[in-house]
Amino acid sequence: MKYSAALSFAAIATCTTVGIAVAHQQPSTSVSPHPSANFIAHHHPAEVITHHQPTESLSHHQPTESFAHHKPDISVARNSTINWDTAPNDFNLRGKSGQYFSFNCPPGNADQPVWGTDIYTDGSSICAAAVHAGHLDAQSGGNITLELMGSQNYYEGSDRHGIETNSYGSWSGSFRFVKATE
Numbered sequence: 001m002k003y004s005a006a007l008s009f010a011a012i013a014t015c016t017t018v019g020i021a022v023a024h025q026q027p028s029t030s031v032s033p034h035p036s037a038n039f040i041a042h043h044h045p046a047e048v049i050t051h052h053q054p055t056e057s058l059s060h061h062q063p064t065e066s067f068a069h070h071k072p073d074i075s076v077a078r079n080s081t082i083n084w085d086t087a088p089n090d091f092n093l094r095g096k097s098g099q100y101f102s103f104n105c106p107p108g109n110a111d112q113p114v115w116g117t118d119i120y121t122d123g124s125s126i127c128a129a130a131v132h133a134g135h136l137d138a139q140s141g142g143n144i145t146l147e148l149m150g151s152q153n154y155y156e157g158s159d160r161h162g163i164e165t166n167s168y169g170s171w172s173g174s175f176r177f178v179k180a181t182e
Contacts, residue, residue, distance in 0.1 A: 084108040088122040093148055094173045102145045105130060110138040115168040116155035122148075122173030124165075132163035135177045149174040 081104040093101070105127035112125030120129045130136035130144040152174050157167035 080104055081106055082126060084110065084112050084125060084127045086126055087124055088126060088146070088148065088175050089173055094122065096148050097150045099148050100145055100178065101148070102143060103127075104143050105136055105141045107139055107141040110163055114163060114165040115157065115171070116152075116165060116174070117158040117160070119149060119152055119155065119174050119176050120165070121152075121155055121168055121171045122175055123171070124175075126175075128163055129165075129175075130177055132158075132160050132165055133177045134161055135179075138162075145178050146175045147178050149176060 080102065084105065086103075088101075091101075093099075103126055108127065110125075110128045110131045112128040114124040114129045114132055115121040116124065116129075118133065120133075126144070126146065127136065127138075127141075130146075131138050135144050136142050151170065151172045153170050155166075155168040155171065155174070157165045159165075
């Protein structure tokens with residue numbers, strides 16, 4: 001399988017555990033954003049490189065068969081702005097547990113639905129959950145990075161940083177926030 005060395009915005013916006021995604025020559029896995037998200041619009045599909053897949057050598061533009069066997073740094077795509085009502089399941093990300101995605105939350109209203117504490121349902125507002133988790137200030141907005149997780153048996157609600165979240169029973173998709181390295 002050959003990969004193009006050119007990185008599109010769509011590829012950069014889908015940060016993963018390897019920290020890079022490359023544009024694939026044929027249509028492949030792509031993120032389908034919620035229509036109101038204004039995120040990755042009109043770009044070529046991108047293939048996400050996950051842990052233990054061959055990585056692209058950008059220095060020589062030749063694919064290598066080397067494998068990453070370590071937890072790499074997380075790259076932040078600073079231009080992938082989402083709305084305050086955007087949730088991970090708006091992007092059809094279930095089944096991608098362990099992958100990292102970075103977003104920019106504009107300054108806004110954190111009065112959006114959130115379920116959980118520290119680990120949130122994938123139906124929760126990403127930006128409001130980031131405020132609740134202490135990773136974002138609603139008045140200034142900013143960049144956040146989340147890690148997708150799988151099913152949880154229970155999501156405990158709580159009140160933190162001016163955001164009250166709801167409790168919920170078993171749910172198939174979840175996420176948590178991680179600190180990105182620059």
